[in-house]
Amino acid sequence: MRALTLVPLLISPPVGRGVGMPDTMLAKSVRPIKLLLVDDHSMVRMGFATLLGAEQDFHVAAEAEDAEQAVRAYREHTPDVTLLDIRMPGGSGIEALTQIRAEFPAARIVMLTTYDLEEPLFDAYDAGAAGYLLKSVKRAELVAAIRLVAGGGRCFGEVFENRMSTRVRRKRLSLREAETLDLLRRGLSNKDIGIALGVSENTAKAHVKSILQKLEVADRAEAVAVGFQLGLLQLE
Amino acid sequence: MRALTLVPLLISPPVGRGVGMPDTMLAKSVRPIKLLLVDDHSMVRMGFATLLGAEQDFHVAAEAEDAEQAVRAYREHTPDVTLLDIRMPGGSGIEALTQIRAEFPAARIVMLTTYDLEEPLFDAYDAGAAGYLLKSVKRAELVAAIRLVAGGGRCFGEVFENRMSTRVRRKRLSLREAETLDLLRRGLSNKDIGIALGVSENTAKAHVKSILQKLEVADRAEAVAVGFQLGLLQLE
DNA sequence: CCCTGTATTACCCATTCGGATAATAGCCAA
DNA sequence: TTGGCTATTATCCGAATGGGTAATACAGGG
Numbered sequence: 468m469r470a471l472t473l474v475p476l477l478i479s480p481p482v483g484r485g486v487g488m489p490d491t492m493l494a495k496s497v498r499p500i501k502l503l504l505v506d507d508h509s510m511v512r513m514g515f516a517t518l519l520g521a522e523q524d525f526h527v528a529a530e531a532e533d534a535e536q537a538v539r540a541y542r543e544h545t546p547d548v549t550l551l552d553i554r555m556p557g558g559s560g561i562e563a564l565t566q567i568r569a570e571f572p573a574a575r576i577v578m579l580t581t582y583d584l585e586e587p588l589f590d591a592y593d594a595g596a597a598g599y600l601l602k603s604v605k606r607a608e609l610v611a612a613i614r615l616v617a618g619g620g621r622c623f624g625e626v627f628e629n630r631m632s633t634r635v636r637r638k639r640l641s642l643r644e645a646e647t648l649d650l651l652r653r654g655l656s657n658k659d660i661g662i663a664l665g666v667s668e669n670t671a672k673a674h675v676k677s678i679l680q681k682l683e684v685a686d687r688a689e690a691v692a693v694g695f696q697l698g699l700l701q702l703e
Numbered sequence: 704m705r706a707l708t709l710v711p712l713l714i715s716p717p718v719g720r721g722v723g724m725p726d727t728m729l730a731k732s733v734r735p736i737k738l739l740l741v742d743d744h745s746m747v748r749m750g751f752a753t754l755l756g757a758e759q760d761f762h763v764a765a766e767a768e769d770a771e772q773a774v775r776a777y778r779e780h781t782p783d784v785t786l787l788d789i790r791m792p793g794g795s796g797i798e799a800l801t802q803i804r805a806e807f808p809a810a811r812i813v814m815l816t817t818y819d820l821e822e823p824l825f826d827a828y829d830a831g832a833a834g835y836l837l838k839s840v841k842r843a844e845l846v847a848a849i850r851l852v853a854g855g856g857r858c859f860g861e862v863f864e865n866r867m868s869t870r871v872r873r874k875r876l877s878l879r880e881a882e883t884l885d886l887l888r889r890g891l892s893n894k895d896i897g898i899a900l901g902v903s904e905n906t907a908k909a910h911v912k913s914i915l916q917k918l919e920v921a922d923r924a925e926a927v928a929v930g931f932q933l934g935l936l937q938l939e
Numbered sequence: 940c941c942c943t944g945t946a947t948t949a950c951c952c953a954t955t956c957g958g959a960t961a962a963t964a965g966c967c968a969a
Numbered sequence: 970t971t972g973g974c975t976a977t978t979a980t981c982c983g984a985a986t987g988g989g990t991a992a993t994a995c996a997g998g999g
Contacts, residue, residue, distance in 0.1 A: 952989090
C-alpha cells in the first residue's frame with residue numbers, strides 16, 4: 468500500500484524545483500521563514516544556525532537537542548520549517564516527527580540524516596516528513612530545499628530515488644520479525660528466541676526463515692548485517 | 704603491550720588539567736593556537752569554526768573535508784592542533800592521522816567521533832592521537848581540551864576510561880580474523896570463506912571459532928552485531 | 940633460545956540451521 | 970465474502986555450525 472502512493476512522488480516534484488523558482492522571490496520580500504533546528508550535537512546546530520542565519524529571509528527562531536525539547540519548541544514557536552535530525556539519544560527523530568504532525572498536521576518538517584539508510588527514510592515518509600536530506604548537503608541545496616518546503620513543496624533528494632528501487636522489491640518486516648531480528652543480533656538460538664517471545668521453537672524458526680527471505684540474505688549473520696545497513700538495527 | 708603503556712596515562716594527565724592551568728594563560732598572551740579542522744560535513748566544520756573562532760587565542764587556519772585534503776592542509780599550514788573526524792568517505796580519519804604523524808611526529812591531533820566505539824579509539828591511540836572526543840562535547844570541554852593538547856597534553860575523555868576496562872579482557876582480532884568477520888557479515892558459509900581466503904574449510908572454521916571466542920559471542924550473527932558495535936565493521 | 944600468538948590443517952560429534960511443505964486461525968481490505 | 974498477510978504450530982531432512990582436541994610451522998618479543 469505504500470509503494471503505490473510513493474511512486475508518483477518521484478516524478479512530480481512540486482513546481483519550483485529547478486533553476487528559476489518563483490517561490491523564492493515571493494518569500495524573500497514578504498516575511499522571513501521561521502526555522503526550528505533540532506540536533507543533539509551543538510556543533511551541528513551551530514553550523515546550521517550560522518549558515519542559515521546568513522540568509523536574509525531566514526530566521527532561526529529556536530533550537531532543540533532532543534525529541535522532547537523539539538516538540539515543546541515547536542508548540543512554542545510554530546516555525547515555518549523544522550530541521551530535524553533522525554538519530555538522537557532518547558527518542559528518535561521519527562518519534563518527534565510523528566508527535567508534532569499529530570498536533571500540527573500542517574507542520575513542514577525536513578529530516579536530516581548522516582547515513583543513507585532506507586528504513587528511517589520510509590518511516591519519515593510515512594510519518595509525513597516534507598523532506599529528507601543527508602547532512603552532507605551543500606549549502607545551496609539546503610537553502611533551496613528549505614525555501615521549497617516553506618512554499619509547501621516536498622524534497623526527498625537523491626537519497627530517496629536511490630533507495631526507492633531496492634525497497635519496492637524488499638518487503639518490510641512484520642512486528643514479530645523485527646523483534647526476532649533483534650534477538651538474532653543478540654546471538655539467541657531459535658529455541659531461545661521461542662522462549663523469549665513466548666512461542667514454540669518452530670514458530671521462532673518460521674520468523675527467522677521469513678526474515679531471511681524478506682531481507683534476501685543467506686543466514687542470520689548476514690541478516691544482522693543488513694539489519695544495520697537498512698537501519699532496522701541500531702548501535703546501542 | 705598496549706595495556707601496559709595505557710594505564711599510567713589514565714592517572715597522569717599532564718600538568719594543567721584542572722582548575723587553574725598556567726598553560727592557558729601562557730598561550731593566551733603569546734600567539735594564537737593555529738587550528739586545522741577536518742570533517743566531511745560542511746555544517747559541522749562551520750559549527751566548529753564559529754565556535755572556536757570566538758576564542759581570542761584560537762585561529763582556524765584551514766579546513767579539509769577528507770583524508771587527502773587533511774594531509775595536504777597539514778603540510779601547508781602545520782597547525783598547532785588538528786581536529787580530525789574519524790569517519791569520512793574515502794580513507795578514514797585514522798589513515799589521515801597515521802600519515803600526518805609519519806611526516807610530522809610532533810603533530811598534535813585530536814580525533815572526533817560521533818559514536819563511542821572502542822576499535823577506532825584504540826586505533827587512534829596506537830596511531831599517536833593526542834586526544835579523542837565525542838562530537839557531543841560541550842563547548843567549554845572542547846576549548847579546554849584544545850588548550851591542553853596545544854600545551855603538549857593528551858586528552859582521552861570519559862570515552863576512553865569507559866571503554867578501557869572492557870578492552871583489556873577482550874582480545875584484538877588478528878588480520879585473518881578481521882577478514883573472516885567481514886565475510887561473515889556477507890553471509891558466507893565456512894566453506895565459502897575458505898574459498899574466498901584461499902584456505903581449507905577447516906581453517907575458515909578455526910578463524911570463525913577464534914572470532915567467537917575473542918568477541919565472547921554465541922554465534923556468527925552476534926559476532927556481526929558486536930563487530931558493528933565495536934567499530935570493527937562499518938556501514939557501507 | 941624459549942614462549943606466545945598467528946595461521947594452517949584435520950577429525951569427531953552433538954546441536955543447530957535453513958529449506959520445503961502444510962495446516963489453522965485471526966485480521967483487514969477490496 | 971474472499972483473498973492476502975500475519976502469526977502460529979509441526980514434521981522431515983540434509984547441510985552447516987560450534988565445541989573439543991591436536992598437530993605443524995613460522996614469526997617476533999623477551
